[in-house]
Amino acid sequence: GDEPLLIARRCQVPVVIDPKRPRGAQHLFTQHHCDVIISDDGLQHYALGRDIELVVVDGRLFGNGQLLPMGPLREGMWRLDTVDTIIFNQGAADSPVPKSLQPYNPIEMRFVPGELHNVVNPQMRLAVSDLATRGKPVTAIAGIGDPQRFFKQLQQLGLTVGHTVALPDHHAISEDDIPAQTVVMTEKDAVKAAKFAHDDCWYQPISAQFSAQFLDNIIEQLRRIQRQY
Structure with a gap:
């Protein structure tokens, strides 16, 4: 999968893919001696024990509020009352917290875009401003949950996006998805595009930014849990 490979490369940590989450967690504990395990999309896997529950919500919120397949949710809205923290993903802009989330006192998170990396040779870097000064339009490719947010981010950074390719998540x-001209894609897409990319294909990594207080609180929670064990 694209996301597990991306996480393994970016974070340099063991990553396990297992439809049975408790078995995957046990493998991380016994084989890799992990003392902190993060389960992506793990909220509804009730067989997996957990000490901290975090829910991330972006600007799309909850759609029609229905569970799959009638809506986008994997858990009912009632779960918001039981988790430890709700994180509002603002994206690249400082979007205000929606009124529907304000009663939950969400923690705000924003994405900070980094400099461009060449897809063929990731050690080669290029500032977005340097690409913008070329004066030529680029093709933006995104196979993520909300491609338009990535396209808008590139435009806000000064790039002239002449063509966009919104792919399913x-x-x-x-090879057919990658045009011959300058291409900018997400880091998640670059994982899958490396063997098809040409020399003028670039990806833009992003980093999640939280308040220092939130990170300190998480560390303190982990320490408190560790003492219990």
């Missing part, structure tokens, strides 16, 4: 990128 986790789309298996092929």
Whole structure:
């Protein structure tokens, strides 16, 4: 999968894929001696024990409020009352917290875009401003949950986006998806596009930014839990 590989590369930590989450967690504990395990999309996996529950919500909120397949949710809205923290993903802009989330006192998170990396040779870097000064339009490719947010982010950074390619989330990128001109894609897409990319293909990594207080609180929670064990 694209996301597990991306996480393993970016974070340099063991990553396990297992439909049975408790078995995967046990493997991380016994084989890799992990003392902190983060389960992505783990909220509804009730067989997996947990000490901290975090819910991340972005600007799309909860759609029609229905569970799959009638809506986008994997858990009912009632779960918001039971989790430890709700994180509002503002994206690249400082979007205000929606009124529907304000009663939950959410923690705000924003994405900070980094400099561009060459897809073929990731050690090669390029500032977004340097690409913008070329004066030529670029093709933006995104196979993520909200491609338009990525396209808007590139425009806000000064790039002239002449063409956009919005692919389904986790789309298996092929050679046909990559045009000959300058291409900028997400880091998640670059994982799948490396063997098809040409020398003028770039990806933009992003980093999540939280308040120092939130991070300190998480560390303190982990220490408190560790003492209990």
